[in-house]
Amino acid sequence: xxxxxxxxxxxxxxxxxxxxxxxxxxxxxxxxxxxxxxxxxxxxxxxxxxxxxxxxxxxxxxxxxxxxxxxxxxxxxxxxxxxxxxxxxxxxxxxxxxxxxxxxxxxxxxxxxxxxxxxxxxxxxxxxxxxxxxxxxxxxxxxxxxxxxxxxxxxxxxxxxxxxxxxxxxxxxxxxxxxxxxxxxxxxxxxxxxxxxxxxxxxxxxxxxxxxxxxxxxxxxxxxxxxxxxxxxxxxxxxxxxxxxxxxxxxxxxxxxxxxxxxxxxxxxxxxxxxxxxxxxxxxxxxxxxxxxxxxxxxxxxxxxxxxxxxxxxxxxxxxxxxxxx
Amino acid sequence: xxxxxxxxxxxxxxxxxxxxxxxxxxxxxxxxxxxxxxxxxxxxxxxxxxxxxxxxxxxxxxxxxxxxxxxxxxxxxxxxxxxxxxxxxxxxxxxxxxxxxxxxxxxxxxxxxxxxxxxxxxxxxxxxxxxxxxxxxxxxxxxxxxxxxxxxxxxxxxxxxxxxxxxxxxxxxxxxxxxxxxxxxxxxxxxxxxxxxxxxxxxxxxxxxxxxxxxxxxxxxxxxxxxxxxxxxxxxxxxxxxxxxxxxxxxxxxxxxxxxxxxxxxxxxxxxxxxxxxxxxxxxxxxxxxxxxxxxxxxxxxxxxxxxxxxxxxxxxxxxxxxxxxxxxxxxxxxxxxxxxxxxxxxxxxxxxxxxxxxxxxxxxxxxxxxxxxxxxxxxxxxxxxxxxxxxxxxxxxxxxxxxxxxxxxxxxxxxxxxxxxxxxxxxxxxxxxxxxxxxxxxxxxxxxxxxxxxxxxxxxxxxxxxxxxxxxxxxxxxxxxxxxxxxxxxxxxxxxxxxxxxxxxxxxxxxxxxxxxxxxxxxxxxxxxxxxxxxxxxxxxxxxxxxxxxxxxxxxxxxxxxxxxxxxxxxxxxxxxxxxxxxxxxxxxxxxxxxxxxxxxxxxxxxxxxxxxxx
Numbered sequence: 001x002x003x004x005x006x007x008x009x010x011x012x013x014x015x016x017x018x019x020x021x022x023x024x025x026x027x028x029x030x031x032x033x034x035x036x037x038x039x040x041x042x043x044x045x046x047x048x049x050x051x052x053x054x055x056x057x058x059x060x061x062x063x064x065x066x067x068x069x070x071x072x073x074x075x076x077x078x079x080x081x082x083x084x085x086x087x088x089x090x091x092x093x094x095x096x097x098x099x100x101x102x103x104x105x106x107x108x109x110x111x112x113x114x115x116x117x118x119x120x121x122x123x124x125x126x127x128x129x130x131x132x133x134x135x136x137x138x139x140x141x142x143x144x145x146x147x148x149x150x151x152x153x154x155x156x157x158x159x160x161x162x163x164x165x166x167x168x169x170x171x172x173x174x175x176x177x178x179x180x181x182x183x184x185x186x187x188x189x190x191x192x193x194x195x196x197x198x199x200x201x202x203x204x205x206x207x208x209x210x211x212x213x214x215x216x217x218x219x220x221x222x223x224x225x226x227x228x229x230x231x232x233x234x235x236x237x238x239x240x241x242x243x244x245x246x247x248x249x250x251x252x253x254x255x256x257x258x259x260x261x262x263x264x265x266x267x268x269x270x271x272x273x274x275x276x277x278x279x280x281x282x283x284x285x286x287x288x289x290x291x292x293x294x295x296x297x298x299x300x301x302x303x304x305x306x307x308x309x310x311x312x313x314x315x316x317x318x319x320x321x322x323x324x325x326x
Numbered sequence: 327x328x329x330x331x332x333x334x335x336x337x338x339x340x341x342x343x344x345x346x347x348x349x350x351x352x353x354x355x356x357x358x359x360x361x362x363x364x365x366x367x368x369x370x371x372x373x374x375x376x377x378x379x380x381x382x383x384x385x386x387x388x389x390x391x392x393x394x395x396x397x398x399x400x401x402x403x404x405x406x407x408x409x410x411x412x413x414x415x416x417x418x419x420x421x422x423x424x425x426x427x428x429x430x431x432x433x434x435x436x437x438x439x440x441x442x443x444x445x446x447x448x449x450x451x452x453x454x455x456x457x458x459x460x461x462x463x464x465x466x467x468x469x470x471x472x473x474x475x476x477x478x479x480x481x482x483x484x485x486x487x488x489x490x491x492x493x494x495x496x497x498x499x500x501x502x503x504x505x506x507x508x509x510x511x512x513x514x515x516x517x518x519x520x521x522x523x524x525x526x527x528x529x530x531x532x533x534x535x536x537x538x539x540x541x542x543x544x545x546x547x548x549x550x551x552x553x554x555x556x557x558x559x560x561x562x563x564x565x566x567x568x569x570x571x572x573x574x575x576x577x578x579x580x581x582x583x584x585x586x587x588x589x590x591x592x593x594x595x596x597x598x599x600x601x602x603x604x605x606x607x608x609x610x611x612x613x614x615x616x617x618x619x620x621x622x623x624x625x626x627x628x629x630x631x632x633x634x635x636x637x638x639x640x641x642x643x644x645x646x647x648x649x650x651x652x653x654x655x656x657x658x659x660x661x662x663x664x665x666x667x668x669x670x671x672x673x674x675x676x677x678x679x680x681x682x683x684x685x686x687x688x689x690x691x692x693x694x695x696x697x698x699x700x701x702x703x704x705x706x707x708x709x710x711x712x713x714x715x716x717x718x719x720x721x722x723x724x725x726x727x728x729x730x731x732x733x734x735x736x737x738x739x740x741x742x743x744x745x746x747x748x749x750x751x752x753x754x755x756x757x758x759x760x761x762x763x764x765x766x767x768x769x770x771x772x773x774x775x776x777x778x779x780x781x782x783x784x785x786x787x788x789x790x791x792x793x794x795x796x797x798x799x800x801x802x803x804x805x806x807x808x809x810x811x812x813x814x815x816x817x818x819x820x821x822x823x824x825x826x827x828x829x830x831x832x833x834x835x836x837x838x839x840x841x842x843x844x845x846x847x848x849x850x851x852x853x854x855x856x857x858x859x860x861x862x863x864x865x866x867x868x869x870x871x872x873x874x875x876x877x878x879x880x881x882x883x884x885x886x887x888x889x890x891x892x893x894x895x896x897x898x899x900x901x902x903x904x905x906x907x908x909x910x911x912x913x914x915x916x917x918x919x920x921x922x923x924x925x926x927x928x929x930x931x932x933x934x935x936x937x938x939x940x941x942x
Contacts, residue, residue: 009357011357022351030743290329
């Protein structure tokens with residue numbers, strides 16, 4: 001009997017028709033639409049239902065390469081945020097079948113590198129980080145008006161990534177006081193050119209630095225706060241130009257003691273990390289043109305479960321400690 | 327060059343970035359598990375779902391003896407579903423026209439071979455773990471297992487027997503030996519008898535063989551004979567066979583010589599039948615049949631390992647399937663599950679098998695770091711995979727329901743991602759959330775649907791959804807739209823809805839007003855003027871009428887005031903309200919004001935007269 005190989009299959013290839021390289025691609029909440037952004041300064045939206053690819057919108061408004069796009073929760077309508085080298089964050093909204101600029105934020109003095117929407121339970125708001133070192137939190141107050149809170153000098157030299165904590169209070173699965181709604185605190189994590197990972201908490205309407213996590217020896221390129229499944233543990237992943245990926249965990253609900261675990265030291269700068277929907281698998285994109293998938297094993301160690309190589313249709317599974325022979 | 331990777335709710339995105347452009351950049355949508363999409367495998371998922379749910383319902387208090395037979399029966403059900411699927415796939419594969427793309431045909435046959443492997447492994451697990459046959463029965467079950475998975479013998483036997491001259495058929499001896507190797511002595515004798523009738527002089531030799539085959543003891547688990555007694559009998563028979571070999575009884579016929587060597591359990595001879603055996607596990611069972619039929623379960627692994635080594639030889643490394651079977655023979659359940667998880671594309675097999683084994687209390691609580699046991703972990707993985715499918719997600723709900731630790735939160739995370747393409751689908755999803763008191767998800771879904779309806783100007787639908795979401799703010803917004811529409815058009819839409827709001831009306835003040843206002847119009851339409859006037863008055867008194875509508879309300883009152891039944895008191899009250907309004911809104915149209923004043927005065931006069939008349 002032939003080998004039972006685990007494979008993934010490419011079910012659709014979307015020709016984006018961008019005129020320059022793309023920097024981000026994001027599926028919407030339901031996986032029916034795809035948003036891409038590019039150095040050609042445009043943001044495109046495709047309908048990818050049932051294996052199709054129909055260009056729904058070609059959004060122009062940025063004056064420089066667009067680095068990231070992020071979809072808001074569908075409860076607020078079809079809303080997409082984009083951030084760019086042109087120092088702007090633009091929020092786009094679909095109204096009566098057409099996409100238009102809903103709001104434009106120009107509060108930064110340098111490239112805005114990352115944008116991320118907060119958990120929908122708290123409302124419609126986002127955080128964005130810029131090369132000017134500042135982080136801004138934009139909150140929609142309902143009538144098209146946006147409230148701005150800016151954190152200056154969040155990271156010296158520049159901020160590269162922001163990611164929100166999920167809305168669940170850690171441990172809510174276990175100790176839920178009956179009938180009482182737990183006190184939700186808004187928190188997010190950021191990574192910067194000062195090699196630091198920082199945690200931010202909102203207190204009395206102001207944003208304060210809550211934790212400073214040091215472990216990287218070069219620019220932190222990306223951070224990701226894992227989705228919660230109700231366990232008392234909070235988990236954050238950070239990756240850096242130093243080739244390292246760290247997993248940060250905090251077991252106490254107050255969020256005070258964070259422990260770092262080195263996931264892996266890669267041979268190249270690692271530029272992107274992303275958590276799966278249930279937060280069980282971490283995808284790591286490295287400079288060596290590879291994406292590896294990692295999962296926490298029984299003994300608390302992180303193991304590489306898959307290796308996605310460019311040009312290959314097959315993803316071979318490897319066991320815990322073995323190296324992929326390919 | 328960088329490879330970008332993003333998680334979609336179901337599929338994954340892979341794209342290239344940070345490189346010199348050659349043509350426009352592409353984004354690949356990647357699916358982890360294509361099996362989900364196969365329409366034939368869908369039957370597997372659907373039917374096994376029923377079995378799974380039935381299994382969860384088995385009561386804990388049933389005595390274990392009865393439970394075992396129940397579990398074995400469930401195991402057989404699962405296997406029959408696998409077989410049915412396999413047969414359908416095979417039929418389908420046969421139907422392919424030469425034009426069918428090679429990969430699709432290949433994919434079909436690959437699915438068949440995977441299902442075959444799955445059924446093979448499951449069957450062995452059933453024999454060893456679920457049925458857990460003791461020595462004596464163990465070998466019989468293993469023989470059944472081998473016979474089931476080496477079915478070409480029957481086809482060949484039929485072919486030989488149906489031929490004109492069976493004994494001359496080129497596969498004749500292959501068939502006889504195959505039957506002997508599988509312990510099917512009666513059938514072997516039947517085929518042999520075709521040979522015996524031809525040669526008169528060597529008939530005695532054939533008769534001897536016939537006797538040997540006929541007298542081979544087979545353990546009867548339901549009989550009165552103990553294992554020891556069987557063993558004694560078997561050894562006697564074995565010695566008899568050996569005597570025949572030593573006496574060169576069958577030296578005249580090399581085939582019969584081969585057979586007697588097999589009967590004696592000569593491993594080299596059995597190994598020579600490699601082609602007929604075709605697998606090392608067939609070799610294992612045959613070997614045990616003729617050397618150690620009373621094998622005990624714990625001793626199995628030694629023979630398994632050596633059989634595999636002997637059969638495969640030094641140069642052929644074992645394949646994943648071989649390793650899995652070996653782990654089973656070694657009674658290492660966890661290894662079996664682990665290896666299957668790695669080797670197979672879809673979690674279906676490991677999830678259902680582990681769940682069944684867990685019910686049989688065969689898994690030690692293998693706690694994983696995130697607090698869930700092995701069974702729950704696998705079921706969660708399987709169900710999560712189902713969630714990406716546009717209709718199979720409904721099966722997943724039941725699986726999550728039976729994962730006590732994390733089922734609920736997994737369901738909460740994933741049920742929100744189901745595209746709410748139609749209202750019907752949204753209601754289906756909603757019902758699932760409502761049944762499980764997932765209030766956050768209910769609220770979220772209703773809000774999404776309400777917003778969507780509002781965007782499409784379907785006010786009635788938007789209102790229903792906001793009521794269901796218990797969203798007062800949105801209900802207020804939509805009520806104002808209704809009222810705006812009324813002011814612009816002079817009539818209400820969605821009368822059915824507004825007339826039947828019931829207690830939902832109380833969700834927001836504006837909504838209450840809307841409902842009552844509509845009621846006012848209805849009463850007026852039914853000529854129940856006195857009630858209508860009272861209602862109008864109460865609306866104004868209760869102060870839930872929006873400021874902007876006060877004039878409208880009073881204007882509505884105008885025709886009422888012409889009606890004779892409206893009492894003095896009511897008119898007085900209306901008058902005072904009118905005064906209030908007039909004071910607050912200085913720039914009210916003077917004609918309207920005059921009309922109203924006139925009407926009020928007239929009505930007052932009428933009422934006084936009427937009441938006066940009656941009282942006299």
